[in-house]
Amino acid sequence: MQTGLNGRVAIITGATANIGRAIALSLAAEGAIVVAVGRDEEAGARLTALCRERGATEARFVAADLTDPASPARILEAASALGGVAVLVNNVGGNVGAGFFAESDPTTWAGDLDLNLGTVLRMTHAVLPGMIAAKAGAIVNIGSTAGLVGDYMLPVYSAAKAAVHGFTKVLAKEVGQHGIRVNCVAPYGTVSRDPEAFSSGSRFNRDNGFFAKAFAGSSPEDAAKRARQTVVGRPVATPEEVASLAVYLASDLAGFITGQVYPVDGGSLL
Template sequence: MDLDLKGRVAIVTGATANIGRAIALDFASEGAAIIAVGRDQEAGEHVVAQCLDRGAERALFVSADLTNPNAALQIAASAEAMGPVAVLVNNVGGNIGAGFFAESDPATWDSDIDLNLGTVLRMTHAVLPAMIDRKSGAIINIGSTAGLVGDYMLPVYSAAKAAVHGFTRVLAKEVGPLGIRVNCIAPYGTISTDPDAFSKGSRFNPDNDFFRKAFAGTSPEDMAKRARQTVLGRPVATAQEVASLALYLASDLAGFITGQVYAVDGGSLL
């Protein structure tokens, strides 16, 4: 399907792994110009090469840590040098750890909040003025079903993702009259099926052993409470399924859609 995205400049944060990588590659397949943002230089260069192979009009990797307050403006400047930014995909996020709120260390809360909400606010704030000037743009935030129902043992992460959903809705009201659409995708447990999709910094990289460490010492009973049943016979979405929705929401075919939070959850919230 031709979504008429050829030549449009799209920023994708967290583009070196999993969902972000799948989104960047899908936009490339439509002939968009890609600004792939991440921390892993080697993985970033690989994504750029793959984007060009897929048909991207242009592709550039910007090495940046979005928790750095100055990173968003630097990324926006690099993107505008390529051309007017038509699409922003705020994909960076993830839980820092896991556990019960009553047992949490308040010193750790800011990390979860900043990674999941602060990065979205700063990146959006950096690209929005130019979109407003042009009266055109699409912003897609990656939230989580954790922000809809709360993930057991992930209290601050869930709250931060809920804030991303709320920000999506209020910003859509604010900038809709200016020709800018803002939507959000809330996946459940998404994983890539491509072994090439896990950069060194990814939580899903087997070498990092992130999830075993995060839930070390958790009882089987509590782990069972974390599970949600889907109705489609498999536990999680693929990164490609999330990317397909992002591609549609960025296109003019979704021109009358804004302020929405779409669960990609296999019916687990039913």
Template sequence: MDMGLQGKVAVVTGATANIGRAIALDLAAEGALPVLAGRDAEAGARLVADCKARGAPEAVFVAADMLDPASPAAVLQAAETLGPVAVLVNNVGGNVDQGLFVDSDPTKWMADIDLNFGTVLRMTHAVLPGMIARKHGAVVNIGSTAALVGDYMLPVYSAAKGAVHSFTVVLAKEVGAHGIRVNAVAPYATIPTDPASLSAGSRFNPETGLFSRGTASVSEEDRALRQRRTFVGRPFAKPEEMAAMAVFLASGRASFITGQVYAVDGGALL
């Protein structure tokens, strides 16, 4: 199936791990020109090579911490060496802390909000003028099912992802007249299966990741409240399953879809 992405410049933030990496590889397989933003230069170099092997005519890694307000301009500048940005995937996000809100550290609240929502605002703000001028573009935001139901022990993260979903809807209303579509994917419990996707910044990294550090302190009761049942024969999703939806929404095949938030959850929210 031709997705209409051949030769199109596609920016992916948080590209070196998990869902972001899978999205980058799927875009590459469609012949897009991925611009890969991330903090892990070694993982970025591997990903560039993998993207070219998958079929990307060219791919560029940009070493950028998206928490830095200067990073979007640097990413955009690197992207425009390949051509005008046609696709933006705001994938960067994660968890700064976990636990009950009453026990949370107020000094960490803004870190969760900025990582998951501020990064989306800044990168989108950087690419929109060019998309508006060209009357063409697709923005795909990676939200979370946490925003739809509230993930137990992740209160601020859930709220920040809710903001991503709301922003998706209102931005679609604003920019539709300029030929730009805006949609979101809400993943559920996506666990990387490929060791190559565990970059230094991944929350699943066994040495540095938040989930690895915090698992021992979670009680059995807490585990039960956090776990939902799926209806597809396994409890967790694969990054490739999220990527499939994201790349579809970025493609010409989704030309009549905008302002939507799609849960890819294996039926967990039923």
């Protein structure tokens, strides 16, 4: 299929692990100019080398923390040196903590909100002027099924992802007149089988022990409430299954699709 992505500059945030890494590699296979953003420079170097092997016209890594308000301008400067930004994939996100809202510490709420929503707002705000001037562009936000139904013991994360979904829809209404499309992919559980897919900052990196710490002390009954059954015979997606939809939405093949939120959930919402 002719995706039209060959030679186009694509920024992917949170690109060194799991879903973001798979999206970067999939865009590379379409011949895109990949600008991968993350915090782990060693993982970034490995990723960009692999992107070139997969067929990227060019691949660059920008070491940046998206919770730093100064990062988007620096990322945009690096990307613009390669050409006008045609694609933005807002993939950064995650859980700062977990637990029941009634027992939560209000000082932690801002972390979840900024990591999942603030980063999307700032990065999008940075690239829009260029896309508007070019009268073209595709933005793909990575949301979550948590934003559709709420994940048990992840109240602020779920609220932030719901906000990403809402932002996707209203922004699509605003920028469609400029030839820009905005869509969202909402995965359920997604875990890579590739040991290279877990950079140092990834919550799936076993050395971080994020999930064990986040849900320490919760009961088996709570764990059961957090789980959702799929209908496809396995509990989680692969990053590549999520990436395939993100790349499609970024491509010319999806030229008449905008303002949509697409679950990739194995039927868990049925």
